[in-house]
Amino acid sequence: GLTRWTAHDVHPPLYFWSLLAWVRLAGESEYAARFLSALWGVLTVAAVYPLGVRLGGRRVGLLAALCLAIARFHVWWSQEMRMYVLATLAATLTLYSVPNPLEYGVVIIDAEGRIRQFLEKPSWGEVFSDTVNTGIYVLEPKVLDYIPSGKVVDFSQDVFPQLLANNDNLFGFVSSGYWCDVGNIAEYMRANADVLLGRVNVGPIGTEISPGVFVEGDGVEIAPDAQIYGPVFLGEGVKIKGGAIVRGPTVLRDLVIVDTRAQVDRAVIWRNTYLGERSEVRGAIVCRQCSIRARAMVFEGAVIGDQTGVGEGAMIQPGVKIWPDKEIEAGAVIRNSLIWGSQGRRTLFSRWGVSGLVNIDMTPEFAARFATAYGSTLSKGASVVVNRDYHRSPRMIKRAIISGLPSVGINALDVKSQPIPVVRYITRHSNAVGGIHVRLSPYDARVVDIKLLDKDGLDLDRKTERRIENLYFREDVRRVFLDEVGLILEQPQLASSYSADFVKALGNSTSVDGSRTVIVDYAHSPAAATLGPILSRLHWRVVALNADDD
Structure with a gap:
């Protein structure tokens, strides 16, 4: 019969058995005979999808299935009355169901559950089972007798082989539940994906606000034009800005x-991390308190450690x-990979002074530390004018600077909020040896600039900037004794003489005709406190708009 005939053929008999059963059911027409191979071909495409999902996520599964569906040879053999497509399907299903045992200890267990053979992390030539050691042990106290005092011992390589050699009872339980060893990056990513995809029951992972999008906690903000394709987990306080795209399986922590x-x-993004404008993170892990700045890219399998900054436009290649x-x-x-040392900028100053994203690069901690480096270049007991514009972020940074200067013996002269020309004037005409102006960048509302002035109110020279940078990066700042701590002096009145000197400098070149009327929109800026008195001294009639500080 058929079995005896196929025994002498190089091809396995399964296809011929299935074909025989099929033609008896569907008839012996050419269409019916070829249909079985077409069915195997379609099922193979369907089987490739979950395999791809398991290895790389839904997009990988879809792409793999699509590639197979349009593959020339797969389409060809799916029309032939041959066993090749069935063999492809069987191989695909085998790959999906059998794990790779090379990373684990493999065991052979008899019918009573007794372990008969054990080998830790074998090569392919040594693999004798697909049952692996999960590293979960229940031990009797006498097992501890196999562990000598003061010696490093491995259970799988030292203790268990001794138990087997002595014919002691060593049993294994083959669990059918979910298990994943997150000891490497790929398995860690798979475990996160499995939770999001529902392959493992861990209970509720948050409130599902839309299909496949889970939120935990309050304060999550999603822009109307942001795109989120689940499964995605969003922790407390996550903010997704306009035009951003998040594709699952992805975890965004608090x-x-x-x-x-x-x-x-x-991707898996740990808490308190910033992903900058047009940045890309694909298939990677970004740990706590990192800053991935604008247009930076982090690719498959990369891992970014805690408190790491990736500069604008930088690229982290796969697996780094x-x-x-x-x-x-x-x-x-x-x-x-970067392990030892630190690869980063060795400069702080740019064309606009010291600049950084608010609460990303430009934090209160940074500002206080920077102030101590700057103050360490000055003589103890010297005074520095400190000013800001009227925005909230510069006020925060200015207060941090004011807290840092006294720690190195520098007096901080707080002139509140003045226009920068006034600050230059105050610095030059007071006993200050320098000035600091903190402003919101006129080019990017997310950036704060710190501008340093010399004793004449001019921009600081490059030589002094390098001295500050050296002290900052070496963390070689001065610390003073208790009685040498600097003072914090609020002196906004220093700006009052600016108006008089300004008008005096104009001389006779400007009319003081009281018939002139000028309309000024101060836009809630501190300029009202300075320009108003100047126009009054010129006897101009002023119609002031938005003159109050915002």
């Missing part, structure tokens, strides 16, 4: 900010590991 048009795809507390320069392309 206080993560995804800025305008940033893209996150199959960045250890914590690193700073990646803007535009850098990192192809190898």
Whole structure:
């Protein structure tokens, strides 16, 4: 019969058995005979999808299934009355159901559950089972007798082989439940994806606000034009700005900010991390308190350690590991893992002074530390004028600067909020040796600039900037004794003489005709306190709009 005939053929008999059963059911027409292979081909495409999802997520599964569906040879053999497509289907199902045992200890268990053979992390030539050791043990106290005092011992390599050699009872339980060893990056990512995809029951993971989008806690903000494709988990206080795209399976922990048009795809982002405008994170892990700045890219399998900054436009290549507390320069392309040392900028100053994103780069901690470095370049007991514009962010940074200066013996002369020309004047005409002006950048409302002035009210020279940078990066700042701590003096009145000197400097070149009327929109800025008295001294009639400080 058929079995005897196929025994002498190089092809296995399963296809011929199934074909025989099929033609008896559907007839012997060419269409019916070819239909069985077409069915195997369609099922193979369907089987490839979950395999791809397991390995790389839904997009990988869809792409793999699509590629197979349009593959020339797959389409060809799906029309042939041959066993090749069935063999492909069987191989696909086998790959999906059998795990890779190379990373684990493999065991053979008899019918009574007794372990008969055990081998830790074998090579392919040594694999004798697909049952692996999960590292979960229930031990009797006498097992501890196999562990000598003062010696490093491994259970799987030292203790268990001794138990087997002595014919002691060593049993194994084959569990059918979910198990995942998160000891490597790929498995850690898979575990997160499995939770989001519902492959493991961990209970409720949050409130489902839309299909596949789960939220935990309050304060989540999602822009109307942001795009989120589940499954995605959003922790407390997560903010997703306009035009951003988040594709699952992705985890965004508490206080993560995804800025305008940033893209996150199959990633795990730990708490308090910032993803800058148009940045991209794909298939990667970004740990706590990191800053991925504008247009930076982090690719598959990369890991960014805690408190690491990735500069604007930088690229982290696939598989790269960045250890914590690193700073990646803007535009850098990192192809190898960074473990020791720190790769980052060695400069603080730019064309606009010291600049940074508010509460990302420009934090109160940074501002206080920077102030101590600047103050350490000055003589103890010297005074520095400190000023800000009228926005809230510069006020926060200014207060941090004021707290840092006295710690190195510098007096802080707080002139509140004045226009920068007034600050230059005050610095030059007071006993101050320098000035600090904190402003919101006129080019980017998310950025704060710190501008330093010399004793003449002019921009600080590059030589002094380098001295400050050296002290800052070496953390070689001065600390003074209790009785040498600087003072914090509020002296907004120092700006009062500016108006008189301004008019005096004009001389006779400006009319004082009282018939002139000028309309001024102060836009709630501090200029009203300075320009108003100047116009009054010129005897101009002023119609002031929005003159109150905002």
